[in-house]
Amino acid sequence: MTHLSSINALASDIARLSKTLTTLVAEIESAHMQEPATETAPAPKQSAKKAAQTKEAKQAEATGETSSLETSTEATKNPVTIEQVRAVMAEKSQAGLTAQVKALLETFGAAKLSAVNPEDYEALLEAAKEIK
Numbered sequence: 001m002t003h004l005s006s007i008n009a010l011a012s013d014i015a016r017l018s019k020t021l022t023t024l025v026a027e028i029e030s031a032h033m034q035e036p037a038t039e040t041a042p043a044p045k046q047s048a049k050k051a052a053q054t055k056e057a058k059q060a061e062a063t064g065e066t067s068s069l070e071t072s073t074e075a076t077k078n079p080v081t082i083e084q085v086r087a088v089m090a091e092k093s094q095a096g097l098t099a100q101v102k103a104l105l106e107t108f109g110a111a112k113l114s115a116v117n118p119e120d121y122e123a124l125l126e127a128a129k130e131i132k
Contacts, residue, residue, distance in 0.1 A: 080121040
């Protein structure tokens with residue numbers, strides 16, 4: 001076998017491996033999205049986002065101002081998706097910050113991202129971006 005045919009055979013093997021890995025990733029993501037959130041971690045009494053909203057509303061009420069929740073509709077127009085959060089957290093984990101990512105999830109009462117309350121995605125995304 002010549003060097004050229006060896007290289008061609010290797011390239012074919014790599015292409016098949018790439019297709020196999022792509023299929024595997026798609027299947028894992030599909031199974032992960034369908035997985036029910038049956039974590040044993042206790043759910044927080046109130047989500048972090050709701051606690052912040054409640055605090056802001058009380059402050060606004062005390063000062064007689066309108067809260068930014070009432071005046072801002074940006075958060076409702078473009079809600080943060082689990083995919084956006086997953087991308088940032090995967091980036092941080094790949095950068096060697098896995099322990100901090102896991103600790104952050106625990107602050108939201110979850111052992112894994114799929115167990116996080118969707119209402120907390122925005123706050124989780126912002127906190128994940130701050131991990132260094």
